[in-house]
Amino acid sequence: xxxxxxxxIAHIILILGVLLMVVPIWISxxxxxxxxxxxxxxGMKFHIGDQLARNYNEVLNEKGGWSEEVTAAKMxxxxxxxxxxxxxxxxxxxxxxxxxxxxxxxxxxxxxxWLIFITLLVPLEVRIFPSYKIVSDLGLTNSYTGLILPxxxxxxxxxxxxxxxxxxxxxxxxxxKLDGANAWSFFIDFLVPLSKTMIAAMxxxxxxxxxxxxxxxxxxxxxxxxxxxxxxxxxxYTESYEGVALPRTAERFAYIILSMIPPVLVVxxxxxxxxxxxxxxxx
Amino acid sequence: xxxxxxxxxxxxxxxxxxxxxxxSLSVDEGEFMVFVGPSGCGKSTLLRMVAGLEDITEGDINLxxxxxxxxxxxxxxxxxxxxxxxLYPHMNVYNNLAYGLKNRGIDKETIEQKVNDAAKLLQISDxxxxxxxxxxxxxxxxxxxxxxxxxxxxIFLFDEPLSNLDAKLRIQMRxxxxxxxxxVGVTSIFVTHDQVEAMTLADRLAVINNGIIxxxxxxxxxxxxxxxxxxxxxxGSPQMNFLDGNIKNKTLSAEGFEIKDIDSDxxxxxxxxxxxxxxxxxxxxxxxxxxxxxxxxxxxxxVYGQLKDKKDxxxxxxxxxxxxxGADLSLNIENNKYxxxxxxxxxxxx
Numbered sequence: 001x002x003x004x005x006x007x008x009i010a011h012i013i014l015i016l017g018v019l020l021m022v023v024p025i026w027i028s029x030x031x032x033x034x035x036x037x038x039x040x041x042x043g044m045k046f047h048i049g050d051q052l053a054r055n056y057n058e059v060l061n062e063k064g065g066w067s068e069e070v071t072a073a074k075m076x077x078x079x080x081x082x083x084x085x086x087x088x089x090x091x092x093x094x095x096x097x098x099x100x101x102x103x104x105x106x107x108x109x110x111x112x113x114w115l116i117f118i119t120l121l122v123p124l125e126v127r128i129f130p131s132y133k134i135v136s137d138l139g140l141t142n143s144y145t146g147l148i149l150p151x152x153x154x155x156x157x158x159x160x161x162x163x164x165x166x167x168x169x170x171x172x173x174x175x176x177k178l179d180g181a182n183a184w185s186f187f188i189d190f191l192v193p194l195s196k197t198m199i200a201a202m203x204x205x206x207x208x209x210x211x212x213x214x215x216x217x218x219x220x221x222x223x224x225x226x227x228x229x230x231x232x233x234x235x236x237y238t239e240s241y242e243g244v245a246l247p248r249t250a251e252r253f254a255y256i257i258l259s260m261i262p263p264v265l266v267v268x269x270x271x272x273x274x275x276x277x278x279x280x281x282x283x
Numbered sequence: 284x285x286x287x288x289x290x291x292x293x294x295x296x297x298x299x300x301x302x303x304x305x306x307s308l309s310v311d312e313g314e315f316m317v318f319v320g321p322s323g324c325g326k327s328t329l330l331r332m333v334a335g336l337e338d339i340t341e342g343d344i345n346l347x348x349x350x351x352x353x354x355x356x357x358x359x360x361x362x363x364x365x366x367x368x369x370l371y372p373h374m375n376v377y378n379n380l381a382y383g384l385k386n387r388g389i390d391k392e393t394i395e396q397k398v399n400d401a402a403k404l405l406q407i408s409d410x411x412x413x414x415x416x417x418x419x420x421x422x423x424x425x426x427x428x429x430x431x432x433x434x435x436x437x438i439f440l441f442d443e444p445l446s447n448l449d450a451k452l453r454i455q456m457r458x459x460x461x462x463x464x465x466x467v468g469v470t471s472i473f474v475t476h477d478q479v480e481a482m483t484l485a486d487r488l489a490v491i492n493n494g495i496i497x498x499x500x501x502x503x504x505x506x507x508x509x510x511x512x513x514x515x516x517x518x519g520s521p522q523m524n525f526l527d528g529n530i531k532n533k534t535l536s537a538e539g540f541e542i543k544d545i546d547s548d549x550x551x552x553x554x555x556x557x558x559x560x561x562x563x564x565x566x567x568x569x570x571x572x573x574x575x576x577x578x579x580x581x582x583x584x585x586v587y588g589q590l591k592d593k594k595d596x597x598x599x600x601x602x603x604x605x606x607x608x609g610a611d612l613s614l615n616i617e618n619n620k621y622x623x624x625x626x627x628x629x630x631x632x633x
Contacts, residue, residue, distance in 0.1 A: 178359075194372065
C-alpha cells in the first residue's frame with residue numbers, strides 16, 4: 001500500500017498529540033521512583049530510579065493528617081465510593097427522569113425539562129452555601145450520603161438521555177405494549193439495553209466528575225476519615241512543607257500517579273461498551 | 284354479534300382533525316379483512332383503535348363479545364405487524380418471539396416449544412440466534428409475523444407490512460401471508476394503500492376514504508359493482524376512465540357519442556366510467572381513440588390516447604395485438620359494462 005503524504009502528516013499530528021499527553025505522565029511516574037533529594041537537586045527524571053517500591057509503599061500506608069490516622073489508601077477508598085455513588089445515582093436518576101419526560105405526556109413536561117436544564121447554569125459552587133445548609137440540617141455532614149447526595153442530580157445526563165429516547169421509534173413502544181410490557185418493563189427491557197453505550201459514556205464522565213470534586217468534600221468533611229484523594233493532594237503538600245525541611249516531591253508524584261488509577265480503570269473497563277456502540281448500530 | 288364489532292366508531296384528534304367518522308363494521312371469526320384507501324384516509328387510525336394504540340373518541344369496539352374500548356393494549360390479546368416491523372433491535376430473534384410470552388408468565392419449556400413451532404412455520408429456525416440487524420428485509424418480515432403468531436392472539440393486525448419490501452419479495456410475502464392466515468385461521472385485519480394487495484388478500488374489503496367506509500364487500504363485488512366514483516377510481520389497475528356526460532330521457536350524451544336506453548331514471552350531469560379492460564376494437568363503434576403511447580406488458584398492451592375532446596383515455600388489449608402510435612381506434616364497450624355516477628354526489632346511478 002502506498003502511503004500518502006497527507007497520511008504522514010496526520011500521523012505526525014497524532015503522535016505529537018499522544019506525546020503531549022503521555023510525556024508528563026511518564027515524567028511523573030519516572031520521578032516518583034527516585035529519592036526526593038535527587039529530584040530537588042537534579043530536576044525531574046525521565047528514567048526509572050530505585051526508590052519505586054519504597055515511595056509507593058510509604059504513600060499508601062503512611063498515616064497523616066492532624067489525627068495522624070488517615071492513610072492515602074483510605075482516601076482512595078473514600079474517593080472511589082464517592083465517585084461510584086455519584087456516577088451510579090446520576091445515571092439512574094437521569095435515565096429515569098428523561099424516561100418520564102419523554103414517555104409520560106403530562107402537560108408540564110416541557111417546562112419541567114427546561115427547569116432541569118437551567119440548573120446547568122447553577123453549578124454546585126454557586127449554590128454551595130444553601131446546599132451545605134440543607135445537608136448539615138439533615139445531619140449528613142461527615143457521611144458518604146452527604147458527600148454524594150447533593151451531586152446526583154444532573155441536567156447534562158438528563159438532556160442526553162432525553163435526546164436519545166426521542167430517537168427511539170414509537171412503534172417499538174407500541175409493539176412492546178401489545179406484547180404486554182408495562183411502563184417499568186419497557187424501561188428495563190428496552191430503554192436500558194438500548195442505551196447501554198449511553199449509560200457507559202455517562203458513567204465515565206460522571207465518575208471522573210465525582211472523583212475530581214474538591215470544594216464540596218472540603219466543606220462537607222471535618223472528620224479526616226472522609227477525606228478524598230483530591231483533598232489529600234493539598235494535605236500531602238502542606239504536611240511535607242511544614243513537617244519536614246524538604247518537600248517530599250517523589251512521594252507527591254507517586255501519590256499523583258496512584259490517584260489516576262481509579263478513573264483510568266473505569267475507562268478501561270467501560271470502553272468495551274463504547275467501542276461496541278460505535279461499531280454496531282443497533283437501532 | 285360477530286367476532287369483531289365496530290359501532291359508530293369516531294376518532295377526533297386533539298387538534299380537531301376528524302380521522303374516522305362514525306364507522307361501523309363487523310368482522311367474522313377467521314375472516315381476512317382488508318382496509319384499503321389512499322394515505323391519510325383514516326385506515327391506519329381505525330386499525331390502531333382496534334389495537335388500543337389510539338383512544339376512541341366515540342363509539343364501541345367489541346372483540347369476542349367483550350367491550351374493549353377501555354382495555355389496555357396489552358390485555359386485548361391482539362398482535363400487530365408494523366410497517367417497519369418494530370423488531371426489538373437488542374434482542375435476538377428467539378427473544379423477539381419469546382418476549383410477549385414471557386410477559387404473560389408462561390413457563391420456559393412452553394415458550395421454547397411455541398417459539399420453535401412458529402419459527403418452523405415461518406422457516407426462520409436457522410436465524411433464531413441472530414439479531415434483527417443481521418437479517419434481510421424478508422427475514423425481518425417473517426420475524427415480525429412470527430412474533431404475532433407465537434402469541435396465538437384473537438386477532439392479527441397488519442399495518443402496511445409489505446411496503447418496505449422490493450416488488451418481487453412483496454408478491455412472495457403476500458402469498459405467504461395469505462397461506463399462513465388460512466393455515467392458522469386467525470381473524471386478520473390488513474391495512475394497505477395498494478389495491479392489488481387488497482384484492483389478492485382480502486376475504487372482504489373495506490374501501491375507506493376521508494374517514495368513511497365507502498364500500499364493503501368481497502374484492503370481486505367491489506370491482507364489478509363499485510358504488511361510488513371514488514371506489515371505481517381506486518380499485519382496478521389501470522384506473523377506470525371517466526368522461527363527463529349528461530343524462531336526459533334515459534339517453535346519456537358524452538362528448539362525441541351517445542348511449543341510449545340506459546338503466547337509470549337519473550337526469551343531469553354525470554360521470555361515465557369505463558374500465559380499460561371492458562373495451563374491444565370494433566368498426567364504427569362509439570368511442571374513437573387516437574393512440575399516443577403503447578405500454579407493452581407482454582400479456583397485455585396498455586394503449587393510452589386521446590378522445591375527440593382531447594380527454595386522456597386508456598384501453599387494455601391482449602398483448603398479441605400490434606397497435607402503432609398515432610393509429611385511430613374505434614372502441615366498443617363490451618356487454619354494456621359501464622358505470623354512471625352522479626357528478627355532484629359521486630354516487631352510482633345505474
